Amino acid sequence: MRVGVLTGGGDCPGLNAVIRAIVRKGVQEYGYEFTGFRDGWRGPLDGDATPLDIPAVRGILPRGGTILGSSRTDPFAAPDGVRRIRENLAKHELDGLIVIGGADTLRTAARLVDEYGVPCVGVPKTIDNDLSATDWTFGFDTAVGIATEAIDRLHTTAESHRRVLVVEVMGRHTGWVALHSGLAGGANVILVPEQRFDLDQVCAWVTSRFKSTYAPIVVVAEGARPRDGAAVSGVGEWLGTEIERRTGKEARTTVLGHVQRGGTPSAFDRWLATRFGLHAIDAVRDGDHGKMVALRGTDIVRVPISEATARLKTVDPALYAEVGVFFG
Template sequence: MRIGVLTGGGDCPGLNAAIRAIVRRGVERHGHTLFGFRDGWRGVLENVHEELTIESTRGILPRGGTILGTSRTNPFKRDDGPERVRRTLAELELDGVVAIGGEDTLGAAERLWREHGVPVVGVPKTIDNDLSATDLTFGFDTAVSVATEAIDRLHTTAESHNRVMVVEVMGRHAGWIALHSGLAGGADVILIPERPFDIDEVCDLVRRRHARGRYFSIVVVAEGAQPREGTLVVREQGTDEFGHVRLGGISQILEREIEQRTGYETRSVVLGHTQRGGSPTAFDRVLATRFGIAAADAVAARRWGTMAALRGTAIELVPLADAVREPKLVPDDLYELAATFFG
């Protein structure tokens, strides 16, 4: 079979491990010929590709990013986008495409399969860990590790200067990174998109620590966290091709408000893209490899419209529609567990 591979959306650690596994399994077990599209769905629309071989994918297992490049291109925002996708597959005589991505990339893949019959298999990738139908996505463990290390380092400077440190981590709709890194790093307050926050309650938790003789605090906030309606104004900044508002800046707002309301010196730190850069952890390398092998096997079995997923300790195939129907959010009981350590 002749198969295309693409990586879409934000880059994350483990993408190259997945590409390597798809190629190795596809070539050696199934005799596939594989082509990598450049920059996600944009490469498919514009037919920009390169052949992927065992030789061309050697040594990429520990590398961050993606050798194929990526973009947030939405094929349904282009004139005749689905038809251009079908035309590219026909010109290259491809039997199908493996799409590695998150909610947007796989959402486009599912729609191309459901509405236009484009044969696709999905591989879940997102540091936010917000894809349904899989227990974990690769990239998440690395992002949490990076955020936790940053929080550990900020603890020492916060304590030395008696400061409140507000640490902004990624997480648009779901607060998995904030919750896990906050728990692991001993944060005193964790704010996530699923739970609109009251700035007065945040300040009360910080004051309570001071009353106990702890003159520094760590507040971890997901970029998508929002105040309760009518309490604070958060400005939005434009959207991407999938209609997502560009986030960032909630930590600076919290820095200003906490210092003004409590009188305690406060500083903010935005971890930003450092969370998705660099080498993947061992866990993410293994998970991405397992996903890639499952995708190559699914292609060989013509299990189109499915996605590799982690269920417990096993890798299974699930319908793409199940993965992108709704985001996987932090459950209330897990947040309440973390709240035990607030203040």
């Protein structure tokens, strides 16, 4: 059997661990051959492929990014996209395609399976941890760790200068990274997309914090929005400016941006990504196309890709309320 592999969407710590596990088990236990497609869906669309064998995946477990490259290419937006993908899969004599990606990449896989019979198996990847069918996605733990370390470091400069430090983290639609890193880093305010914030309340928390011996840290997800306004591009910088204007306290903003995606994956992300890869190749062996591997408790299960991408997993209001005791 011959199997294709691609990584789509934003890069993410742990992608290489998935690729390694797929190839190692597929070659050693099943005798399969593998073809890697470059740059997400662009690879099967343009026929840009490379052989994958055990030497090709040796030593990649701790490496960030993806040896196959990635992109946000949408094959349904390309002329004759589905036809070209089917022709290129046939050209390489592939019996299945393992698609490693987030919501957009996996939605494409679901359509290809459901509407065109292309044999795909999905592996969930996103630092946002926002896919509803799995308890955790790899990349999230690494991103939270990076953000938490940054917050820890910023506490000292905030206190030294008695200024407000605003930390903007990733999370356009969900606030999981902000919530986890903010709580772990001892932030005094955490703002997430799921709960519109009251700017007056934020300033009150900031002012209250200055009554103690500590300076405040405000963690804001990039998609957080004020209660009485539209979405703000560059919400961290905007928030820092508003806090300084309204409170008279000096404020600085740090935007972590893509540093959260980069570098070596955490031990947990290597563990989870490896297990996902091992179970994904088993799904291909079983002909269980249209399924995505997912973590439920400590078990890896299979769920329909279409179910996994039907809705985002958002921060529960009750969970967000739990951390409110630390605000201000």
